[in-house]
Amino acid sequence: MFSSFRQAMAWLHTWFGLVLGFVLMAAFFFGALSVFDREIDRWTVPTTRIAPQPMPSFEQVLRPAFERMHPTPAAIDAMRPRVDGAMPQHFDTVVNWSAYTTHRDPVLELYAGYEVPNAKDPEEAIWAYGTIDPRNGKALSDDQLKIGSGFFYPMHYSLTLDWKNLGIWIVGFSALMMLAALVSGVIMHRKLFREFFTFRPGKARLRSVLDLHNLTGVVALPFHFFFAFTGLVIFASTYYFPVGQTQLHGLHELHEQVEAQETGLPHDRAGVPAGLASVDAMVAEAQRRWAADGKAGDVGFLMMQHVGDANGYVSVYRAGTDRIALVGDGIHFKASTGELIRVDPPATPTGRVSEFLTGLHLQHFRHWLLRWFYMLGGLAGAVCIATGFVFFVEKRKRQHAQRGSQGARIVDALAVTTVTGMLLATLGILVANRLLPENLPARGDWERYAFWCIWALALLHAAWRSAPVAQGRANPAWREQCIAIATLALAAVVLNGITTGDYVWRTIATGYWPVAGIDLFLLCSAAVACLTARALKRRASAAQSRIADMGMARV
Amino acid sequence: MSEAALATCLLLAAWLASVAGMGWLAGSMPVHAQQVWGRTPSSAMARLLRWLGAASIVAALALCLGADHASMAVLVWVMASTGAALLVAFTLAWRPRWLRVLAPWV
Numbered sequence: 314m315f316s317s318f319r320q321a322m323a324w325l326h327t328w329f330g331l332v333l334g335f336v337l338m339a340a341f342f343f344g345a346l347s348v349f350d351r352e353i354d355r356w357t358v359p360t361t362r363i364a365p366q367p368m369p370s371f372e373q374v375l376r377p378a379f380e381r382m383h384p385t386p387a388a389i390d391a392m393r394p395r396v397d398g399a400m401p402q403h404f405d406t407v408v409n410w411s412a413y414t415t416h417r418d419p420v421l422e423l424y425a426g427y428e429v430p431n432a433k434d435p436e437e438a439i440w441a442y443g444t445i446d447p448r449n450g451k452a453l454s455d456d457q458l459k460i461g462s463g464f465f466y467p468m469h470y471s472l473t474l475d476w477k478n479l480g481i482w483i484v485g486f487s488a489l490m491m492l493a494a495l496v497s498g499v500i501m502h503r504k505l506f507r508e509f510f511t512f513r514p515g516k517a518r519l520r521s522v523l524d525l526h527n528l529t530g531v532v533a534l535p536f537h538f539f540f541a542f543t544g545l546v547i548f549a550s551t552y553y554f555p556v557g558q559t560q561l562h563g564l565h566e567l568h569e570q571v572e573a574q575e576t577g578l579p580h581d582r583a584g585v586p587a588g589l590a591s592v593d594a595m596v597a598e599a600q601r602r603w604a605a606d607g608k609a610g611d612v613g614f615l616m617m618q619h620v621g622d623a624n625g626y627v628s629v630y631r632a633g634t635d636r637i638a639l640v641g642d643g644i645h646f647k648a649s650t651g652e653l654i655r656v657d658p659p660a661t662p663t664g665r666v667s668e669f670l671t672g673l674h675l676q677h678f679r680h681w682l683l684r685w686f687y688m689l690g691g692l693a694g695a696v697c698i699a700t701g702f703v704f705f706v707e708k709r710k711r712q713h714a715q716r717g718s719q720g721a722r723i724v725d726a727l728a729v730t731t732v733t734g735m736l737l738a739t740l741g742i743l744v745a746n747r748l749l750p751e752n753l754p755a756r757g758d759w760e761r762y763a764f765w766c767i768w769a770l771a772l773l774h775a776a777w778r779s780a781p782v783a784q785g786r787a788n789p790a791w792r793e794q795c796i797a798i799a800t801l802a803l804a805a806v807v808l809n810g811i812t813t814g815d816y817v818w819r820t821i822a823t824g825y826w827p828v829a830g831i832d833l834f835l836l837c838s839a840a841v842a843c844l845t846a847r848a849l850k851r852r853a854s855a856a857q858s859r860i861a862d863m864g865m866a867r868v
Numbered sequence: 869m870s871e872a873a874l875a876t877c878l879l880l881a882a883w884l885a886s887v888a889g890m891g892w893l894a895g896s897m898p899v900h901a902q903q904v905w906g907r908t909p910s911s912a913m914a915r916l917l918r919w920l921g922a923a924s925i926v927a928a929l930a931l932c933l934g935a936d937h938a939s940m941a942v943l944v945w946v947m948a949s950t951g952a953a954l955l956v957a958f959t960l961a962w963r964p965r966w967l968r969v970l971a972p973w974v
Contacts, residue, residue, distance in 0.1 A: 532953040686947030
């Protein structure tokens with residue numbers, strides 16, 4: 314079929330790149346946004362615009378907050394089919410309480426799991442979630458959509474297609490094929506080193522597009538490779554090869570019990586009620602031990618297992634802000650007495666590699682420069698895919714126009730939707746977030762609808778304006794959507810100022826960078842979109858006059 | 869100097885070393901040398917630039933290691949090189965003469 318290996322690679326790169334490029338574009342773009350997910354949360358939930366807080370006192374703040382928690386009626390309804398007989402309305406036996414925070418979180422997330430007496434799977438718990446202000450323990454409304462960590466981040470790894478985890482599988486398959494695309498891309502590239510720094514914007518259209526595609530692909534190759542790979546590693550054992558939950562289920566249970574024996578952390582409740590010693594004292598002891606180990610730091614995750622039982626224990630994990638590897642250095646105490654049960658031993662070499670790889674992708678570290686570099690890598694990937702689309706269309710549209718084929722036209726319309734349309738949808742959800750009334754029921758759902766509606770409108774617009782592509786010319790939708798992007802980005806900044814009083818000059822003056830940074834980024838995006846629209850207009854009128862000249866010459 | 873300020877200075881230096889390193893490497897390539905100086909430097913000069921470039925990128929790694937934990941420093945270094953390569957490529961595309969600053973003796 315192919316006369317050379319390189320040709321076969323080119324076929325693979327072209328077609329898999331085209332089909333999966335649409336998915337990868339979303340993964341790259343929303344991944345880049347997820348680097349700053351907590352900051353986007355601050356922008357979209359103005360009541361949480363406060364400075365990050367450390368883990369608060371358990372006795373004074375956390376315990377009362379945990380005791381107030383209860384599963385929502387919706388969670389109880391969802392559990393009903395997995396219970397034999399009547400569904401209990403109260404859940405008194407707490408399986409575990411846990412609290413999680415990072416160095417970028419001003420609010421604290423709480424989780425509580427309760428035993429369900431008649432559950433078909435006795436191991437299954439029912440969960441309650443809460444968000445509190447760590448300064449005073451006040452519960453914050455939990456139904457406001459955290460657009461950064463609750464929408465853009467799931468978009469990155471699952472496209473929010475939750476049915477049977479379909480989205481996670483689609484993104485995973487695309488990441489796997491992306492690794493193949495990277496290898497085939499390197500093989501196709503004849504002058505990887507000689508053209509390492511090459512970008513010739515003035516050259517013929519096809520050449521300059523290919524230059525940019527190669528440049529953004531090659532210089533960020535380590536980033537592209539490691540992020541596709543570590544993304545797969547993160548989900549491998551939970552979703553892609555869940556042998557522990559399927560074929561090895563019996564062994565898995567047994568392993569849990571053996572592990573409990575080895576670690577001394579009880580697997581089951583004793584059935585004997587017991588009190589709770591001072592958790593703050595346990596936390597202080599854990600911090601003292603970390604400091605003695607040369608790893609002083611804050612608590613990231615605090616968990617209590619078998620609450621109120623003689624077998625109960627408290628686990629304190631460190632927030633890993635000073636290194637890449639995602640380690641907790643967990644220290645465990647007996648809940649009723651506060652006596653030390655266990656200090657997690659250092660990981661095996663394999664474990665350390667895995668911690669480094671997952672930590673590299675999940676980025677819990679405190680390093681703003683590296684965060685911005687990740688953003689740069691993600692956007693370079695997005696540019697690489699976008700130029701791939703443009704190259705595909707530019708290479709074929711004249712031939713397709715001569716043959717009367719609609720292929721290039723369809724791909725171009727889809728490319729407009731995935732590149733500029735996705736930006737419009739993203740800006741649209743931010744604008745909707747500022748425009749919708751504060752106490753609208755199910756506000757988060759309306760925000761999501763706004764996102765998908767705007768994206769659908771962008772698709773319709775791109776398709777409606779695509780006729781010129783079938784004649785070998787450019788689709789004006791590119792330029793028009795650039796203008797819309799600039800408008801929406803400006804609108805988001807202005808609306809943020811009007812609705813919250815946090816005008817961009819004020820947030821800069823007070824140094825509240827989560828919000829100021831996003832506003833500044835939006836303003837820069839608006840400027841880039843304007844410049845792009847202007848360049849596209851200049852190019853369109855140049856093409857117009859060329860066609861007119863040709864017409865004159867023919868006359 | 870406080871620890872944070874020292875780390876910031878080291879990272880800034882690492883970034884400058886990456887940009888200079890990538891700039892020197894580009895300058896050692898005939899096509900780009902033509903863009904920067906309008907002529908191709910002698911082969912000895914090209915070799916010097918290539919060595920300077922490589923040394924500067926290694927120096928950037930050392931500076932990153934001075935600022936952060938090793939696992940973090942490696943990533944900062946790789947991404948700084950990526951950013952520097954992009955910056956040099958775009959400078960070559962629009963303002964190639966600016967890179968003369970890196971080797972005023974050529």
